[in-house]
Every structure is written in C-alpha cells, then in structure tokens.
Amino acid sequence: MAFRQIGAAAAVSAALALATPAYAVTEIQWWHAMTGGNNDIVNKLAEEFNASQSDYKVVPSYKGSYPDTMNAGIAAFRAGNAPHIMQVFEVGTATMMSATGAIKPVYQLMKDAGEPFDPKAYLPTITGYYSTSKGDMLSFPFNSSSTVMWINKDELKKAGITEIPKTWPEVFDAAKKLKAAGHATCGFSNAWASWVHIEQFSAWHNVPIGTKANGLDGFDTELKFNSPLHVKHLQNLVDLQKDKTYDYGGRTSTNEARFGSGECAIFLTSSGYYATAKGTAKFDFTSAPMPYYPDVAGAPQNSIIGGASLWVMGGKKPDEYKGVAKFFTFLSDTNRQAKLHQESGYLPITKAAYEKSIKDGFYEKNPTLQTPLKELTNKEPTENSRGLRFGNMVQMRDLWSEEIEAALAGKKSAKEALDAAVSRGNAMLRAFEKTAK
Amino acid sequence: MEKSTVFNNRLLPYLLLLPQLVVTVVFFYWPASQAIWQSFLREDAFGLVSEYVGLENYQALFAQPEYYRSMLTTVVFSTLVAALSLSIALLFATQADKNLKAAPAYKTLMIWPYAVAPAVAGVLWFFMFQPSLGMLARPLRGMGLDWNPLLNENHAMMLVVMASVWKQISYNFLFFLAGLQSIPRSVIEAGAIDGAGPMRRFWTIIFPLLSPTTFFLLVVNVVYVFFDTFGIIDAVTGGGPAGATTTMVYKVYADGRLGGDLGGSAAQSVVLMVIVIALTAIQFRYVERKVQY
Numbered sequence: 001m002a003f004r005q006i007g008a009a010a011a012v013s014a015a016l017a018l019a020t021p022a023y024a025v026t027e028i029q030w031w032h033a034m035t036g037g038n039n040d041i042v043n044k045l046a047e048e049f050n051a052s053q054s055d056y057k058v059v060p061s062y063k064g065s066y067p068d069t070m071n072a073g074i075a076a077f078r079a080g081n082a083p084h085i086m087q088v089f090e091v092g093t094a095t096m097m098s099a100t101g102a103i104k105p106v107y108q109l110m111k112d113a114g115e116p117f118d119p120k121a122y123l124p125t126i127t128g129y130y131s132t133s134k135g136d137m138l139s140f141p142f143n144s145s146s147t148v149m150w151i152n153k154d155e156l157k158k159a160g161i162t163e164i165p166k167t168w169p170e171v172f173d174a175a176k177k178l179k180a181a182g183h184a185t186c187g188f189s190n191a192w193a194s195w196v197h198i199e200q201f202s203a204w205h206n207v208p209i210g211t212k213a214n215g216l217d218g219f220d221t222e223l224k225f226n227s228p229l230h231v232k233h234l235q236n237l238v239d240l241q242k243d244k245t246y247d248y249g250g251r252t253s254t255n256e257a258r259f260g261s262g263e264c265a266i267f268l269t270s271s272g273y274y275a276t277a278k279g280t281a282k283f284d285f286t287s288a289p290m291p292y293y294p295d296v297a298g299a300p301q302n303s304i305i306g307g308a309s310l311w312v313m314g315g316k317k318p319d320e321y322k323g324v325a326k327f328f329t330f331l332s333d334t335n336r337q338a339k340l341h342q343e344s345g346y347l348p349i350t351k352a353a354y355e356k357s358i359k360d361g362f363y364e365k366n367p368t369l370q371t372p373l374k375e376l377t378n379k380e381p382t383e384n385s386r387g388l389r390f391g392n393m394v395q396m397r398d399l400w401s402e403e404i405e406a407a408l409a410g411k412k413s414a415k416e417a418l419d420a421a422v423s424r425g426n427a428m429l430r431a432f433e434k435t436a437k
Numbered sequence: 438m439e440k441s442t443v444f445n446n447r448l449l450p451y452l453l454l455l456p457q458l459v460v461t462v463v464f465f466y467w468p469a470s471q472a473i474w475q476s477f478l479r480e481d482a483f484g485l486v487s488e489y490v491g492l493e494n495y496q497a498l499f500a501q502p503e504y505y506r507s508m509l510t511t512v513v514f515s516t517l518v519a520a521l522s523l524s525i526a527l528l529f530a531t532q533a534d535k536n537l538k539a540a541p542a543y544k545t546l547m548i549w550p551y552a553v554a555p556a557v558a559g560v561l562w563f564f565m566f567q568p569s570l571g572m573l574a575r576p577l578r579g580m581g582l583d584w585n586p587l588l589n590e591n592h593a594m595m596l597v598v599m600a601s602v603w604k605q606i607s608y609n610f611l612f613f614l615a616g617l618q619s620i621p622r623s624v625i626e627a628g629a630i631d632g633a634g635p636m637r638r639f640w641t642i643i644f645p646l647l648s649p650t651t652f653f654l655l656v657v658n659v660v661y662v663f664f665d666t667f668g669i670i671d672a673v674t675g676g677g678p679a680g681a682t683t684t685m686v687y688k689v690y691a692d693g694r695l696g697g698d699l700g701g702s703a704a705q706s707v708v709l710m711v712i713v714i715a716l717t718a719i720q721f722r723y724v725e726r727k728v729q730y
Contacts, residue, residue, distance in 0.1 A: 063725050067694070067695060074483055074697075077484075078483065078484045085539040093718050095697060099481065099482070099483040099485060100483065101485055102485060146447070157714075185568075185569060185578070186569065197660055241588070248587050248588050249587070250587050251675060251677065252675075253568075254563070255567070255587075257570055258569045258570070261569070261570060263569050263570075293619035317700055323501075336579060361542055392697060392698070394695045394696065394697075395691060395692070395695045395696035395697075395698075398675065398676070398677075398691070398695065401677070401678075402677060402678075402679045402680050403679070405587075405588060405679040406678075406680040408588050409588045409589065409590065409678060409679060411679060413684070424503075428696075431497075431698065431701075434479065435479060435480065435481035435486055436481065
C-alpha cells in the first residue's frame with residue numbers, strides 16, 4: 001500500500017515537473033521542529049505561500065526536536081549546505097547570534113530585499129527577545145508562548161477554593177487545601193523547572209537573572225539569581241516538596257499529563273499547552289497569570305516568552321534572500337497572523353493581529369488564550385524583563401535544573417544550590433564568551 | 438609425508454587483509470584521530486572560530502568536580518549493568534536450553550528487545566515508571582513506597598540500570614545460548630551418571646566450558662556500558678536528578694551536543710577511549726588466563 005502511494009506520488013511529481021514551465025523556481029529550504037497539529041500548520045503556510053506567487057517555493061522539512069533541529073542546522077552549515085530558514089528555540093538565540101557570518105539578521109535581510117518592514121508593528125515583548133540592544137531584529141518570531149498557571153476549576157471547587165490564587169502564598173494555601181481534599185501526591189506542580197522558577201520568576205518580579213539586561217546587552221554578563229528573593233522562593237518549594245504539597249515535575253514538558261489526568265489541579269507550564277489540555281482534560285479548566293510575592297515592589301512586572309523564532313542562514317544568493325523576505329512579509333499579514341494564533345494557541349506576533357483578535361471577540365470565547373498576552377503586555381518591559389540571552393543556554397538550563405533538584409532532594413540548602421547554579425553557570429558563560437567573537 | 442602448500446605471493450596476504458583494514462581505518466582510526474585533534478582546539482558550534490589551545494580542554498575538564506563525580510557514577514552504573522545483564526542472560530539461556538515445548542517461542546521473545554532503539558527503550562521505561570502515570574510506578578506508590586526518580590538519585594539510577602540491562606540481555610542471551618548448545622551432551626550426561634546434581638553439573642562442567650563466551654561477552658558488555666548507553670540515559674533521566682545519572686559517556690553527549698562545547702567533549706571522549714582501551718587490555722591480560730578454550 002505504501003509502495004503504491006509512493007508510486008502515485010512519484011508519478012504526480014513527475015507530471016508536475018513536466019508541466020512546470022522552463023524558468024526556474026527558487027527553492028527556499030525551511031527546517032523546523034513542529035510536530036502534530038503544528039506540523040500541519042507549517043505545511044499549510046508553505047503551501048499557501050507557494051500558491052500565492054510563482055517565483056519562490058518554500059520547502060519545509062521536519063528535523064526532530066528543537067535541539068535536534070538546531071544541531072542539524074549547525075552540522076549542515078559546517079558542511080556548507082545549510083537551509084535558508086531554520087527554526088531555533090528561544091534558548092538557542094545566543095548561540096545563533098554570536099555566529100557572525102553564519103546568519104543573516106532579519107532587519108538586514110528585509111532592507112536588502114527592499115521589503116516593507118516596520119519593527120514597531122510587532123509586539124515588543126516578543127521581538128525584544130530576538131533583537132539587539134539597538135532594537136535591530138535578528139530573527140523572525142514564529143511560535144511564541146509564555147508561562148501560565150493552568151487551573152482545574154472542578155477540583156478547586158471541590159476543595160472549597162472559591163478564588164483562583166493570585167499570589168504565591170495563596171497558591172501554597174490552595175495546594176494545602178487540595179492535598180487535604182484528596183490530592184495526596186500533588187498539591188501543585190510545574191513543567192520546565194528552570195524556565196518557570198528562575199527565568200520567568202525573575203522577570204515577573206522585576207529582579208535580574210543576570211547583569212547586562214539578562215545578557216541581552218552583552219556576552220560579558222554575570223548571573224544574579226541567587227538573591228534573597230530567589231532563595232526564599234526555592235526554600236518554600238523545598239519545604240512543600242517534603243509532603244508533596246508541591247511535587248517537582250521535571251525539566252521538560254514530560255509531566256504535563258499530570259494536569260490532564262487530574263492529579264495536579266494547579267500546574268504551571270507553557271501557554272502552548274492549550275491544545276493538549278483541550279484534547280485531554282475531562283474537566284473545566286482555565287489559565288491564570290503566574291503567581292507573585294505581593295511584598296515585592298512592582299510585582300507583577302511582565303513575563304518573557306518561550307517558543308521559537310526563524311533564523312536566516314548566511315551565505316545564500318540575493319535572489320533566495322528576496323524569497324525569504326517575501327515569505328516573512330507573507331507571515332506578518334494581519335489576517336494570517338490572527339488565524340495562526342487562533343488555530344495554534346501560539347501568540348500573535350504583530351500588534352494588529354492581537355487587536356484584530358480582540359475586535360473579533362475571540363477572547364470572550366477563549367479567555368485562556370489571552371492570559372499569556374496579558375502577562376507579556378502587563379507593563380512596559382524593564383532591563384530585567386525584556387528577555388534573556390545567555391550562551392550555551394540549552395545546557396545551562398539543565399545545569400540550573402540540576403541544582404534545583406539537589407535542593408528539592410535535600411542534598412543542598414536552597415542558598416547553596418542557587419549559589420552553585422550561579423557559579424557553574426558563570427563558568428559556562430566565560431567559556432562561551434571566549435568563542436563568541 | 439605431509440603436503441604443505443606454500444604461497445609465494447608477497448602481496449596476496451595484504452590484499453586479503455585490505456577490506457578489513459580499510460573498514461577499520463575509515464570507521465575507527467580516522468574518527469578517533471579527529472576526536473584527538475579536536476580536543477586540542479577551541480571552537481564555537483558553527484566552526485567559525487577555531488583556535489589551538491593545547492591542553493586547555495583537558496585542564497578545564499580535570500578542574501571540574503562534576504567530572505570526577507561522573508567517573509564515580511560510571512563505575513557504579515557499569516558494574517551494575519554488566520553484572521546484571523550477564524547473569525540474568527545466563528540464567529535465561531540455561532532455561533531456554535532445556536527441552537521445553539515453548540522453547541522456540543521463548544527464544545524469539547528473548548531476542549526482541551535487542552531490536553529496540555536505545556532512545557525508544559529509554560522512553561518505554563520512563564513511561565512505565567513515571568511517578569504519577571506509570572503503570573508500574575502506581576502499584577509501587579500504592580504499596581506506600583515513595584517512588585520518585587525525578588528527585589531520588591537511587592531510584593533514577595535503578596531506572597537507567599534496568600533499562601540498559603533490559604536492552605542488553607537479548608544480545609548476551611543469544612551468545613550464551615549458542616555457547617550452551619555447543620557443549621557436548623555426552624560430557625553433561627557423564628556427569629549426571631556419576632551422580633552430580635544439576636547445580637554441580639552447571640558450575641563444574643557447563644560454566645567452565647562456557648568461559649570463552651563469557652569472556653567475550655564481558656569485553657563487549659563493558660564497551661556497551663561505556664559507549665552505548667547515553668541514548669537510554671537521555672531518554673530516561675537526562676542525566677538527573679542533580680547529575681546522579683550523568684555517566685562519562687552521557688557527559689560527552691551533553692557537553693558536545695547540547696552544550697556545543699566540541700573541544701571539551703572531544704577531550705572527554707579521548708579520556709573515555711583511553712579508559713576503555715586500558716580496561717580491554719586488562720581483561721585480555723588477566724581475565725583471559727582463566728578462560729579454557
């Protein structure tokens with residue numbers, strides 16, 4: 001059966017090859033890490049773009065997980081055949097940026113190609129993450145998300161919790177009530193340990209993760225997340241872990257199912273979890289903004305993004321770059337952005353698309369999808385909440401999570417663990433600085 | 438009067454050896470020399486900046502307390518995996534060697550896990566023992582055991598050991614079974630007639646006659662735990678919690694692939710290569726003496 005399909009596909013493509021006129025269509029290779037429904041969205045976008053004009057053809061190919069895709073792209077670049085567009089997750093930003101010559105900055109690309117491009121049309125909390133300190137956009141945001149708190153409304157009601165908790169002390173109280181009401185193994189939990197409890201936590205409370213605007217203003221940044229506030233928060237988690245009022249949920253998203261199964265009624269993870277929650281949860285759920293400590297001045301500040309952006313690789317022909325630029329213009333179209341946002345649950349990247357979704361009344365029906373946007377636009381970003389850019393962030397996250405684990409397992413005090421995470425991380429940053437020219 | 442054939446062609450032996458030599462050079466010596474060369478360089482991930490730094494990568498490596506810790510973890514992990522996968526496979530092989538009706542089906546089932554990719558095996562075990570959803574973790578928790586490989590180092594170690602052992606048993610089983618079947622029945626029967634019980638027959642006749650197979654498997658299993666287990670560890674624990682399952686080979690993988698630190702990673706793989714070569718040499722020098730061919 002599979003052979004017949006391949007045969008048919010081959011026949012069709014042969015027929016197409018014969019049918020297309022002799023002038024060459026410029027191919028644009030697009031490597032990505034999107035699976036499931038998001039993979040379909042990627043393919044559909046490419047199809048729509050290819051059908052909208054006849055000079056360029058975008059060819060998407062799935063390359064595995066985020067780290068896999070990034071490694072495939074880097075290996076291809078070293079071998080001299082990098083794709084034109086590469087989807088890289090947010091923590092790969094510093095690595096991509098430091099590779100002068102390996103990439104073509106997006107602002108430069110749009111200028112060279114003569115495409116209309118206004119960086120102000122995009123949501124600053126999203127583009128800020130991918131821009132230089134001067135505001136030059138380096139990569140094109142594609143799928144952005146933020147951290148939200150997922151709430152199982154039915155279980156909260158059963159436990160007698162009438163208000164969705166807003167602050168950390170309220171969350172701890174609610175978790176204790178949930179535990180008493182039968183959630184013996186999990187009062188609350190979260191995925192992405194480092195992203196939630198270090199990166200987002202810092203931005204949300206307007207305290208630095210590191211100097212130099214969390215590394216956005218230079219690679220000579222030093223980590224700062226062993227402050228008394230950070231220590232206090234980790235200590236709270238350590239205390240609650242003892243009786244599972246808080247139960248650690250790992251470094252990645254592998255334990256998100258604990259929310260869908262009903263085990264954990266309060267769960268912090270990406271807003272991009274929406275589609276999965278919709279598909280698995282057999283209860284009434286919603287998303288709420290991340291909790292904060294009310295005694296911290298200025299909290300809550302604003303959240304930072306997760307997700308991925310599209311990087312344009314260097315050393316390609318001007319004509320190919322023109323195609324890439326046209327594709328980005330196509331992606332920025334308001335209607336398309338709004339539709340993309342409403343279908344996938346990822347954030348719209350332009351202000352116009354966000355406004356359109358509000359005007360359409362989309363959030364009245366789907367308030368969960370507005371939570372991350374409200375968080376991101378809560379206040380004008382500060383030095384501490386524009387985003388972060390640390391070298392080797394992929395591995396750095398593992399390192400930070402390791403130390404969080406050491407504290408939760410009772411091997412180190414909260415202070416010792418965060419000090420170790422900072423000093424080990426700093427050593428890694430210095431090593432990165434040496435190679436980033 | 439013996440007739441011996443003399444080959445006078447000087448080139449022929451080399452020509453006959455050539456295919457094997459080419460394969461060895463292309464697939465072993467060349468990549469190994471690349472790794473050694475790379476370990477003296479500092480490069481960014483893209484290979485845009487590359488400078489010779491001498492022994493700096495090695496110095497940085499041996500200044501890391503985490504590296505010594507990974508060595509210790511490797512000792513624990515490899516001892517457990519090699520010992521368990523060899524002994525369990527031997528037990529299964531002796532059982533499958535009996536005249537059972539279901540023996541063929543049994544053998545087939547035993548061989549299957551070998552066909553499973555390491556990462557897939559890792560994911561399988563991860564899901565079976567995931568604290569809240571795993572079908573095997575729930576009964577454990579039900580019995581009042583606080584099973585939590587996400588935070589408990591021993592639980593995480595048990596999990597990666599189990600997954601690695603499960604994956605390797607099939608391979609060992611195959612060789613043990615072949616070894617058992619080549620032992621002449623008459624020897625065992627003679628033992629039985631002399632009144633030796635099954636245990637005694639096993640330890641005094643079968644086990645010594647099986648020693649070449651056992652030795653070969655010991656060498657292969659040591660190489661397996663040192664080089665081939667990073668896929669399983671990555672899928673099961675990601676080296677956690679707090680580095681408890683970060684073995685040397687996983688660290689090579691993590692630093693090189695996730696950290697983009699090619700120089701440091703290459704230096705580690707050179708160290709690892711030296712250790713495995715030394716271990717193999719020791720095994721051939723000292724353990725092989727006990728083997729009866």
